[in-house]
Amino acid sequence: MVIALDPGACGAIFRFDGDGIPQYALLDCSEPVMVATALLAARADMGGKFDDDCILALERNHSIPGMGAASAFTFGCSWGIVRGVAAGIQMPVKIVTAQAWRAHALRGRGVPKERKDREAATLAAAMERWPGVDWPKSRAKAQAVACAAFIGQYVLEVA
16 A cells, blocks of 8 residues: 655645555645544554555655745645654655656656646646546645645556
């Protein structure tokens, strides 16, 4: 099982079970209790047992040009909370770069240069790839789910 997480205040956790049916939940990664609860729930199978083959897929993060100092600190703190919770529950973590998972997700389509265009292309590709997912109505939340989904898919198929 792979659990993929897109950290941030408008973050998402996407779970890939052995049967290939993905599930997601939205979560505020700045809240340690919410992250711990979400990871524990996602790691537990239907019978409440823990799966030893569970991996957390997480995107390598850094500040972005134009991001304010407070935003960069908050984002980095959220990422650190996720890493800390995963370490605390002894969940293995696979870290991937945005360039790697996005190139894999958008193969055959090309990766747009502008951030807004990349986000739109990623969301469109995710909605096409997983038509059965009940996508959030909010574009920002849907994009968080799409990113988490493709991070997980990359780990399943490549990493």
